Amino acid sequence: MLAHWSSANGCWCTHDHWAYWFDYQTRALRKVFRIPPRSNSWQGRIKDWMARSWLKRTLRPGPGIQALVELPARDVLVIYDRIYWFSPELHGSCAEVLSSDVEPPMAAPLRGGIAVHPTSQCVYFGEYLNGHERDIRVCRVDARARKVQACWSFARSEIKHIHAIHYDRFRNRLWICTGDQDHESSFYYTDDEFASVHRFAGGDQSWRAIALLFDETGMEWGMDAGKDAPADAINLIYRYDFAEARRTVLATIGNPAYAACEFTDGTAMIQTTFEPGRLQDTREEAALWFRGHDRQWRQCLGLPYAPKPRAGVSRYGSILLPQGMSPAGLILLTPVNSRRWYYTMLAMNVGEGEDSPNYRIIDVA
Structure with missing residues (x-):
């Protein structure tokens, strides 16, 4: 099971093709909806039934x-083999396919x-492709209007692919992270939902990132040099201070940062991934790095590869x-290619001053 x-x-x-809601207060996991079969023919429904079976x-x-995100109106968008939209008001237990x-x-x-984006309630994502020679596009999805469109394009000479698009609620801005080579690794931003796009900075591996964290005065990220x-x-x-236009190093994490999560009390988490075959001399483990109220980053979990x-x-x-x-002190996580808890969703209690986090296993499979 994966937390999204x-x-x-x-x-x-999610688990397989089903989406669940986990309530932090009751610790209850409730099945809500699924994505429909690829084909609604009887052959397609039988094939889907076999694929969803316990044995398979x-x-x-x-x-x-x-990939799953929640919209401000509590609707849900799933990006899988197609784009799916689920509204509690309009759909029963099956999401709707948005044609494109x-x-x-x-x-x-x-x-x-x-x-x-909370104003338009549109969803934005960029194409992540390897081994190609074409331009890379940004997709805009307006679920309520049932509209999917390409809203921006980067030339292949500029970038290889888009790592992520993030909404910065402190500046009402969308940030775009690109990679992978030095000249392809940059931060871009748009203040008008892709009517225009501006390059903020880039040009080396220090600007190669996937996850960004924002606050009133700056932003922080872990490098993604794989x-x-x-x-x-x-x-x-790194941390970048907007008022001072200054970047500083906060911590050495070794392996590339793939994800980050904020907590309601202002603390945060960054996750690092182990890539076999790397040239860097780093530990063979996936790890979590926690930022407490003192703004210092410390490793709180390491899972051997x-x-x-x-x-x-x-x-x-x-x-x-x-x-x-995520609520203060609690995060859901799923280890992949680890010695323990492989593809099992865990609830981890984390806080300052704890020598080792506490875990509670949550899984339906």
Whole structure:
């Protein structure tokens, strides 16, 4: 089971093709909706029934839904093989497919790379592609209008792919993180929902990032210099102060940062991923780094790498975190390719001054 989108009250999670709501107060996990079969023919429904069976999911489990976000009106958008929209008001227990005439079809985003703009309630994501020579597009989804469109395009000479788009509530701004080579690694932003896009900074691996954290005066991120980066590109956590136009190093994390999560009390978490074959001399583990009220980053969890092949899942060692805002001291997570808790969703209590976090296992499979 995977946690995707958290608020102070609960978190949207998925298992296979079903979406669940986890209530933080009651610790109850409630099945809410599923994405429909690829085909509604009787052959398609039988094929889907077999794929959803306990036997198939036990013997040959797949990755399940990898991208889900909640909209301000409590609607949910899923990006999988197609784009799905679920509204508690309009749909029963099955999401609706949003058709798209974008050609070629939009490539999927990287996990954690989807932004929701609270004013327009539109969802934005960028294409994440490897081994290609075409321009990279940004997709806008207006679920209530049932409209999917490409709203911006980056030339292949500018970037390889888009790592993530993030909404900055302190500046009412969308940030775009790109990669991977030095000249492709930059931060872009738009203040008008892609009517225009501006390059903020970039040009080396220190601006190669996936996850950003924002506050009243600045932003923080962990580098994402992976196995294709040079041996001396050891990943750091940076902070940029807007008023002073100054960037500082906060911590050395070694492995690339793949995700970040905020808590309601202003603390935060960054997750690092182990990439086999890397040139950098780093620990063979996925890790969590916690930022307390003193604004210092400290590692609070390390899970040694242990590859466990699963169809459609990367061989990297990782700890999957939800987007959004988690309640103070509690986060849902799913380890991948680790010695313990592989693909099992955990609830982790974390706080300042604790020598070791406490865990409670939550899983339906």
